[in-house]
Amino acid sequence: MHEMSIAEGIIQLLEDHATTQDFRRVKQLWLSIGELAGVEIDALRFSLDVVTRDTLADGAQIHIQRVPGQGWCLACSSPVTVHARFDACPQCGKYQVQVTGGDEMRVAELEVE
Structure with a gap:
């Protein structure tokens, strides 16, 4: 389960x-x-519940x-949802879709004290 390492x-x-930013506790993540x-x-939720115990994020929402x-179909030159x-491309059925988004993982925002 790679979600634990994430x-x-x-x-x-x-x-x-x-x-580096001088905070002691994460209230929301x-x-x-x-x-x-x-x-x-x-x-991932289960893993976060386990690894946040006794850390600065313990109890954080x-x-x-x-x-x-998101993708771009090279065959029909269209942006598509993947x-x-x-x-296959949902519009033309070809398998020439290049992923352009939706493969990222990031911390978007924090509320700290």
């Missing part, structure tokens, strides 16, 4: 920024996770925004 990486990122990032949201997958990598 959650641990998020906590490490928060701890690093707490040192907003994450932006792309639909094509390969992250199971329920597993965690908000996860799912970002839809739900899985290597799917």
Whole structure:
């Protein structure tokens, strides 16, 4: 389950920024996770519940925004919504879709004290 290592990486990122930006506690955390990032949201929530215990994010509200997958079809020159990598273009049916978005993972916002 790679979601546990993602959650641990998020906590490490928060701890690093707490040192450089001088905050002691994270009250709310907003994450932006792309639909094509390969992250199971329920597993990530569970992992975050586990790894935030006894850290600066213990008890923080965690908000996860799912970002839809986006692509560009090289065959029909159209922007398309992509739900899985290597799917056919929903407009022309060809398999020449290049992913242009929705594969990112980022901490979008923090509320700290």
